[in-house]
Structure formats: structure tokens, C-alpha cells
Amino acid sequence: MMFEEINQKLDRTNQQIEKIGQKQPEETDNEQISELKSTMERVYESQSEKLHAIENAIRTEKRKIEFTPTSTFGMAFFFSMMFMLLAMTVWNNSLRNQNATLSDNDLKFRYIQMIGHATDEELSAIDTVFYFNRNSKGIKTLRKQVETFEKNVEERAKIMEREERLKREKEKIESQLKYKK
Numbered sequence: 001m002m003f004e005e006i007n008q009k010l011d012r013t014n015q016q017i018e019k020i021g022q023k024q025p026e027e028t029d030n031e032q033i034s035e036l037k038s039t040m041e042r043v044y045e046s047q048s049e050k051l052h053a054i055e056n057a058i059r060t061e062k063r064k065i066e067f068t069p070t071s072t073f074g075m076a077f078f079f080s081m082m083f084m085l086l087a088m089t090v091w092n093n094s095l096r097n098q099n100a101t102l103s104d105n106d107l108k109f110r111y112i113q114m115i116g117h118a119t120d121e122e123l124s125a126i127d128t129v130f131y132f133n134r135n136s137k138g139i140k141t142l143r144k145q146v147e148t149f150e151k152n153v154e155e156r157a158k159i160m161e162r163e164e165r166l167k168r169e170k171e172k173i174e175s176q177l178k179y180k181k
Contacts, residue, residue, distance in 0.1 A: 002050050009043050104130050107143055114149045 020036060068074055108126055112118045129138045 002054060006047055006050060009046070013040060013043055104139075107139070107146060110146045110150070111142055114146055 016036065016039065020032065108130065111126065115122070129135050129142070
């Protein structure tokens with residue numbers, strides 16, 4: 001709004017100057033020149049006052065970010081970092097517990113596959129070992145039994161596969177011998 005007023009006054013002053021310039025030099029005299037000077041001085045003074053008011057209205061402020069124990073920003077930053085650390089710790093702990101539960105369930109499933117059946121008594125005995133009276137030694141023993149069983153099953157499968165391959169080769173050789181005779 002102030003800039004518009006300044007522009008309007010400048011336009012009026014320019015119009016007055018143009019009118020004076022268009023008039024014949026005969027009509028201009030010292031009074032008109034002095035009137036024009038005084039008008040220009042008033043406009044200049046009012047513009048300088050308004051610009052000074054605008055400069056005062058615009059205030060520049062520089063702030064430092066300090067990390068001291070007494071600064072609000074420093075304390076907020078510190079507490080937010082502590083909260084983040086606590087949240088990450090809780091999240092990590094929950095993931096570890098979830099991973100342990102999944103590992104236990106996997107071992108129980110593999111054990112049930114190993115024995116081939118599961119009665120209610122066996123399931124309650126397994127749950128007792130894993131949950132109610134957690135027995136780390138019993139779990140390690142169970143894990144070793146399951147791993148040994150799985151290793152034996154894998155070896156048996158390899159042996160059976162080898163036997164099957166040898167059987168096919170034997171039949172192939174026998175059939176070739178029959179055709180040659």
C-alpha cells in the first residue's frame with residue numbers, strides 16, 4: 001500500500017513537470033520554479049519518511065542454535081534422540097522375541113515330523129519344555145536329535161537315489177545285451 005502511494009505521488013509530480021515543460025518559457029517565472037522545488041522537496045521528504053518506516057518495519061534477526069544444557073532446542077533435541085533410542089531398543093527386543101518364537105515353532109514342527117505323529121500328551125510335553133518350564137538343555141538336545149534325524153534322512157535319500165540310478169543303468173545295460181545277442 002505504501003509503495004502504491006509513493007508511485008501515485010511520483011506520477012503526479014511527473015505530470016506537473018510535464019505541464020511546466022509544455023508551457024512557454026515566457027510563462028515560467030521564479031514563483032513557479034520555487035513552488036515546484038518546494039513540492040518536490042515535500043514529496044522527497046515524505047518518501048524518505050515512508051522508506052525509513054518500511055526499513056524499521058522489516059527487522060532482521062539472527063539466531064544461533066546452541067546445544068547447551070540450558071537451551072530449549074538442545075534439550076528438545078536430546079530428549080527426542082533419547083526417545084528414538086528407546087523406541088529402537090523396544091522394537092529390536094520385540095523382533096528378537098518374535099524371531100525366537102518362530103525358531104521354537106520351527107523346531108517343534110520338525111520334531112513332530114521326526115516322530116511322525118503327535119498326541120495331546122506329547123504336545124503338552126513339548127509346550128512344557130518350550131514355554132511353561134523352559135529348559136534350554138532339553139531344547140538343545142531336541143535340536144540335535146532333529147538335526148541328526150534330518151541329516152540321516154538326507155543321506156538315505158541320496159543312497160536311494162544312487163540305488164535307483166544304478167538300477168536304471170543295470171536295466172539299460174541288460175537290455176542292450178539282449179539286443180546284441
